[in-house]
Amino acid sequence: MTQSVLTRPPVPADPPPTPAARGRRRRGQGVAYLFLSPWIIGAALLTIGPMVASLYLSFTDYDLFEAPTWIGVDNYVTMFTGDERFWHAAWTTTEYVLVSVPLKLGLALAVAMLLNRARKGVGLYRSAFYAPSLLGASVSVALAWRAMFSTDGTVDRVLSSVGLDLGGWVDQPQYALLTLVALAVWQFGAPMVIFLAGLKQVPRELYEAAAIDGAGPGRRFLSVTLPMLSPVILFNLVLETIHAFQAFTGAFVVSSGRGGPSDSTLLYPLYLYQRGFTDFRMGYASAMAWVLLVVVAVLTALVFRSARRWVFYAGENR
Amino acid sequence: MTLSKRLVWHGLVVAVLLVLLYPVVWLVSTSFKPATEVISTLALLPRDPTGDNYAEVFDGVGEFGVLHYFWNSVVISVGAVVGNVLSCSLAAYAFGRLHFRGRGPMFGFMMITIMLPQHVVLIPQYVIFQQMDMVNTFWPLVLPKFLATDAFFIFLMVQFIRSLPRELDEAATLDGCGPVGVFRHVILPLLRPALITTAIFTFIWTWNDFFSQLIYLNDPEKFTLPLALQLFIDQATQSAFGPMFAMSVLALLPIGLFFLAFQRFLVDGVATSGLKG
Numbered sequence: 001m002t003q004s005v006l007t008r009p010p011v012p013a014d015p016p017p018t019p020a021a022r023g024r025r026r027r028g029q030g031v032a033y034l035f036l037s038p039w040i041i042g043a044a045l046l047t048i049g050p051m052v053a054s055l056y057l058s059f060t061d062y063d064l065f066e067a068p069t070w071i072g073v074d075n076y077v078t079m080f081t082g083d084e085r086f087w088h089a090a091w092t093t094t095e096y097v098l099v100s101v102p103l104k105l106g107l108a109l110a111v112a113m114l115l116n117r118a119r120k121g122v123g124l125y126r127s128a129f130y131a132p133s134l135l136g137a138s139v140s141v142a143l144a145w146r147a148m149f150s151t152d153g154t155v156d157r158v159l160s161s162v163g164l165d166l167g168g169w170v171d172q173p174q175y176a177l178l179t180l181v182a183l184a185v186w187q188f189g190a191p192m193v194i195f196l197a198g199l200k201q202v203p204r205e206l207y208e209a210a211a212i213d214g215a216g217p218g219r220r221f222l223s224v225t226l227p228m229l230s231p232v233i234l235f236n237l238v239l240e241t242i243h244a245f246q247a248f249t250g251a252f253v254v255s256s257g258r259g260g261p262s263d264s265t266l267l268y269p270l271y272l273y274q275r276g277f278t279d280f281r282m283g284y285a286s287a288m289a290w291v292l293l294v295v296v297a298v299l300t301a302l303v304f305r306s307a308r309r310w311v312f313y314a315g316e317n318r
Numbered sequence: 319m320t321l322s323k324r325l326v327w328h329g330l331v332v333a334v335l336l337v338l339l340y341p342v343v344w345l346v347s348t349s350f351k352p353a354t355e356v357i358s359t360l361a362l363l364p365r366d367p368t369g370d371n372y373a374e375v376f377d378g379v380g381e382f383g384v385l386h387y388f389w390n391s392v393v394i395s396v397g398a399v400v401g402n403v404l405s406c407s408l409a410a411y412a413f414g415r416l417h418f419r420g421r422g423p424m425f426g427f428m429m430i431t432i433m434l435p436q437h438v439v440l441i442p443q444y445v446i447f448q449q450m451d452m453v454n455t456f457w458p459l460v461l462p463k464f465l466a467t468d469a470f471f472i473f474l475m476v477q478f479i480r481s482l483p484r485e486l487d488e489a490a491t492l493d494g495c496g497p498v499g500v501f502r503h504v505i506l507p508l509l510r511p512a513l514i515t516t517a518i519f520t521f522i523w524t525w526n527d528f529f530s531q532l533i534y535l536n537d538p539e540k541f542t543l544p545l546a547l548q549l550f551i552d553q554a555t556q557s558a559f560g561p562m563f564a565m566s567v568l569a570l571l572p573i574g575l576f577f578l579a580f581q582r583f584l585v586d587g588v589a590t591s592g593l594k595g
Contacts, residue, residue: 035416036413039409042405043424047467050439050440131577135573140544140566141341143562148344269437276440282441289438289441
């Protein structure tokens with residue numbers, strides 16, 4: 001397997017320029033902007049412009065048909081003090097992220113370690129485990145999920161046959177969110193593949209040395225595997241968390257876009273969609289988008305800050 | 319590992335895989351069950367397999383047959399692939415090889431946009447496309463790809479380009495190639511693996527995409543497979559479950575085929591670059 005960009009040293013951007021290169025460089029400037037022009041247009045018109053515009057819209061009342069009216073911080077005040085569904089959606093999403101991300105990463109690491117025990121012949125298994133990650137984002141699979149977790153669906157029947165008569169999960173507020181968690185965890189293949197690539201990079205000598213020092217499997221996992229894998233764990237953690245905050249399709253399909261039963265699958269992006277594109281409260285939806293951005297940015301920053309304590313880069317002196 | 323240990327290992331892995339892939343197998347098998355069997359049995363294999371569900375779907379879901387939606391999905395996905403491969407490779411060459419004022423900050427900004435939740439640009443983008451009369455057309459789903467908005471792929475290609483030996487560029491320059499020539503004759507051919515990875519993932523992600531299509535397409539004539547499926551669920555009574563699953567399977571088919579053909583490529587792409595998949 002090729003070495004992962006996550007674990008190999010960063011590729012240096014440039015060697016020092018030679019005099020001849022410097023001459024070419026001046027000529028190259030215009031061409032460089034030519035190559036970049038699609039990206040520059042896209043960044044300006046579809047990213048920076050819209051970001052500024054949505055920040056502005058978040059301070060307005062805007063229904064898409066009439067010009068936006070400035071209402072100051074009203075949207076934010078309503079959101080934080082007068083909108084129970086907002087808090088409900090925020091809490092549901094928090095629960096979803098807090099449960100699904102650790103489960104998904106835990107399972108990914110466990111299976112990666114299982115696969116890593118074999119010397120060879122892992123390729124096909126690795127691919128098979130990865131398949132759900134490609135399929136899971138689709139409406140098709142969400143539909144299958146909805147059917148399997150409904151009353152008299154596969155899950156209900158299997159659980160009933162062992163005496164656990166819970167009924168259909170998607171119809172009950174206390175279990176509906178779990179179906180979405182299950183759908184997310186089912187796609188553990190992508191982080192697993194990344195973990196597996198990381199595990200391959202751990203030098204065998206470290207395990208041998210630890211074994212000679214009398215470390216058992218548990219000790220070796222805690223003192224060798226986890227520290228050596230910590231940069232990859234950080235990467236997966238950040239990626240999956242950001243990803244989980246934006247989960248939409250499963251919640252939409254399972255609840256026909258309503259977020260039910262009793263708002264139990266009303267994830268934040270789904271509520272944002274309802275506010276913007278069902279109620280046409282575009283100003284309010286923009287405010288929600290900015291709150292989401294700030295929360296995700298702060299969380300990512302916190303994770304990176306904490307990383308100084310727990311992420312270990314090989315070759316670093318401690 | 320000893321033989322017995324190896325057997326236990328394979329047994330364990332296969333057992334986990336069976337549980338994992340059960341929903342997919344179930345979906346495919348249910349799509350071949352007659353209406354009476356769809357909800358009444360737990361049996362994995364249809365007792366009385368039938369192609370009726372598929373026949374019904376080809377006949378029409380709403381006003382159109384499944385091929386209509388299939389074609390719409392193909393148009394959008396192929397458009398997105400062409401857009402991403404073109405625009406991202408151009409930008410990646412500039413970031414990876416050329417020198418220009420503002421490269422550092424621009425590169426930094428590009429990296430940040432990889433992490434940016436799309437909701438924060440969603441509404442103004444919608445307003446822009448609405449002003450241009452493009453809502454309910456495929457343009458809002460394809461045009462942004464030609465403007466390199468999927469920054470992740472730029473990053474993927476920049477990493478790849480930086481790992482190519484610079485001597486090749488220099489040799490081409492001595493032979494009289496300008497930056498455009500170096501890009502066409504040196505970088506682009508060598509970039510092929512990264513281009514293929516980009517193409518496959520763009521296709522699959524666009525094919526599966528639901529959110530943007532839901533927002534921009536509202537006329538059933540323009541519907542893609544995911545939207546048609548969603549339409550289907552809302553109208554379906556339990557007797558229509560069979561055809562619905564048949565359509566779900568058809569929607570997964572291209573991804574399945576891509577996966578079988580390129581599985582090594584896809585999985586290595588994830589392993590080396592951390593593509594989220």
